[in-house]
Amino acid sequence: MPRRLCSGNRMVAEGALAAGCRFFAGYPITPASEIYEVMMRELPRHGGMALSAPDEISSLCYCVGASLRGLKAMTATSGPGWALMIETLQYALMTETPVVIAVVQRLGPSTGGATQGAQGDVWLTEFATSGGYTIPVFCPSTAAECHDLTVHAFNWSERLRTPVVLLSDKEVGMTTEVVDDAVLATPPAVERADFAGGRPFLTYGFAQPEEVPAFAAVGGEVKVTVTGSAHDQQGRLRKNAPEVIEVLRHLERKIEVHAEEMELARTDLDPGASHLVVSYGITARAARQAVAALRREGVRVSFFQAQTLFPIPRRALDWALAGVENVLVAEENLTGQYRAVLARCLEGKRVVGINRIGGLIAPGEIVQAVRAAEA
Amino acid sequence: MAENQYLAPDAKLPYCRGCGHAAVVRHLSRALERLQLPPRSIALTTDIGCVGLADSLFPYLHTVHTTHGRSTAFATGMALAEVVLEPGGLKPVVMIGDGGAMIGLLHLVHAAQLNVDITVLLHNNFLFGMTGGQHSALTPLDFATATTPGGNWTPPLDLVALLRAAHAGFLARHLATDAALDATIAEAIAYPGFALVEILELCTAYGTRWNQLTGSKLKEIIARQGYQVGRLEAEAGRPTLRELYRRAPPSRPARAAAPEAEKPMTASPLTAELRLVVAGSAGERVQSAAALFCRAALAAGLYTTQKNDNPVTQGTGFSLAEICLSPRPIEYTGMENPDVVIVASGDGWKELQANGTFARCRPETLLLIDAELEAPPAQGRLLRLELRRAASPSRAALAGLAAWLVLSPFLPDAAWQAALATLSADRRAEPSEALRMGRELRADRTGTNP
DSSP states (O other), X not given: OOEEEEEHHHHHHHHHHHTTOOEEEEOOOTTTHHHHHHHHHHGGGGTOEEEEOSSHHHHHHHHHHHHHTTOOEEEEEOHHXXXXXXXXXXXXXXXXOOEEEEEEEOBOSTTOBTTSOOOOOHHHHHTOSTTOOOOOEEOOSSHHHHHHHHHHHHHHHHHHTSEEEEEEEHHHHHOEEEEEGGGOOOOOOOOOOBOOOSSXXXXXXXXXXXXXXXXXXXXXXXXXXXXXXXXOTTOXXXXXXXXXXXXXXXHHHHHHTTHHHHOOEEEEOXXXXXXXXXXXXXXXXXXXXXXXXXXXXXXXXXXXXXXXXXXXXXXXXXXXXXXXXXXXXXXXXXXXXXXXXXXXXXXXXXXXXXXXXXXXXXXXXXXXXXXXXXO | OOGGGSSOTTOOOOSOTTOHHHHHHHHHHXXXXXXXXXXXXXXXXXXXXXXXXXXXXXXXSEEEEOOTTTHHHHHHHHHHHHHHSSSOOOEEEEEEEXXXXXXXXXXXXXXXXXXXXOEEEEEEOSEETTTTSEEOTTOOTTOOOSSOTTOOOSOOOOHHHHHHHTTOSEEEEEETTOTTHHHHHHHXXXXXXXXXXXXXXXXXXXXXXXXXXXXXXXXXXXXXXTOOOEEEOOOTTOOOHHHHHHHSOOOOOOOOOOOOBSSOSSOOOOOSOEEEEEEEETTSSHHHHHHHHHHHHHHTTOEEEEXXXXXXXXXXXXXXXXXXXXXXXXXXXXXXXXXXXXXXXXXXXXXXXXXXXXXXXXXXXXXXXXXXXXXXXOOSEEEEEOIIIIIOGGGHHHHHXXXXXXXXXXXXXXXXHHHHHTSOXXXXXXXXXXXXXXXXXXXXXXXXXX
């Protein structure tokens, strides 16, 4: 397989095709537009449909409709468009409809800086739902990771019948770099479990709350009852019935029980280290470089890159935390969004934030922070 | 097919006494009977509001109960999927109210433009019923609602006229009580594209409470607005979405791929990481020069990253590319301290000053600038070359890169040949010329570091 030059955005689109995506609806927005353009060009050749929507609300509604009909679907946007999609995201979650949304972050708030990178939408992606349900979020730091994590995003979306976010950013998405296809770690595509008959079909049927209901397409042989309102397993609108509460619990439970399986992290641990540098996305690249530089100076330091941001990759993180005194979390936002989320996992550790907005965090800043913690 | 394949005969309709919605569900059921459609070929897609209570009345149809105003968009998604599914055969029927129609207006407009195969039943009872009788964008003038107690003072939207402008191929309007309504709904469903039937109704909870309203009064209101009833003028002969999509011009063939080789075609003597900035003016091939450079670097077995920047308008002002070059995989892609800065125009010069690049230069940075530009406020070794005058503005960036490579020969000629080979034959001459000129420029000045 060849080495070639590719942007992260291009690799998201290629990952979607590798995952079996057959429907894409998009709306232009920097820095995500290239995903839309590549899908418009490539998807028809792969037997799918790609379409320009009149706004981001329509984009995601079209994707959810196509997914209800049985097609794997994706859209791509950035912060301002994501804000418009949140109502439909919640609908996908409530109706247990698989769909992948690639959110390529840019500087916010509002229309912010269209061509400026940021990692400021961690909270906005994860805490977007009324009711506070877990949205699985995968976060690439390289073009190659864009490809593989997009496939993971599709696989988990299909397997758990839930919306999944691929959280990229301008710097990862729009920078061209060398991709070696031979070292891609692409998982095989997973298909949603179709209803096999043999018993009455319930649109949201499960025996145990953690089970994922078998899927039947709207338009197929068995009658499907889809609803975004609180419902029982048949999809009947019910108010305050215990069966409805059970379905609501199930929506979270089916994700929770797979949390460990969903963990993806790149770790580089030194068993004798007293510092752990934690990062994700574009900043993880600076962190890797900083850790290498510190080690050349003889500083004992470990590194943890979360590729699964949510559910928090707790097991891998706990492993990395063993014996560590200082945890330094580097991310390109003002308020330490992921650091705040991780706080509950970091009790007893000294936690330091390395933050910046309006530009990349440089390796030198991380080196300095570790040295300061060492002193 | 028995009636109970559609509206359950024992269905207890959940509407207020006299509400038009009850008449509509009966008309819909009779329309489906007329067409003898298999129940599983229908996706009844309902909106928020009393109109959304219809799902449970049709126990054998697929039903999709959606968010407010978005029913049309979800139905469109299902119908779009039909275009690539073989065999398809699903028909979404949307039930939406006047409130939902306005908040989801662009979904209706786009569905009409696409001629997507869905039927929309617009239940227009002039107000938001479920939430307490508030006025909507379709409320007639002078009509009293909870939020216009003295009468509505904004003119109502004629949605049919609006969708006609969006090229809808089937449009109709009826009173809920019209005997002809079920035949019209059947025609709408049978139409192989976007069809909308506006159904005028009374909300007996609020509409009749605050207004002197009877069936005949409803006709008066309609007449006053100049609304026609029955099948209405629509665009004839629209191709179906499937035809439109199949007819769409195929996408352009992909550009020639970047060099793809299992092994580097040649080897670079580069041993440490280098960071370059190339800056110039929009339209002067700055970013494409950088892209060609990166392809050559790839062919020489190196790793590269390229980040571009330009003003949001893209076609004016500066254009720049930041390149990292390394024999090893590159992590950090930023430009803390550039090793080489190539400035091909005044726009580029100004941007490098504004974005702080000049300030981050070190004494060992090479500043290779067009001879007409003034010395930048930067540390480093300055080298002035006639990039624009000798090579031409659109070749200046690539000539600059080539000139630098004479000083620092990290890319063998074979690598450039490999990069040029990725361009189509008719696009090779220009960059080849720029490279040649750049090398000559440098050859003239070797050893003249100021």
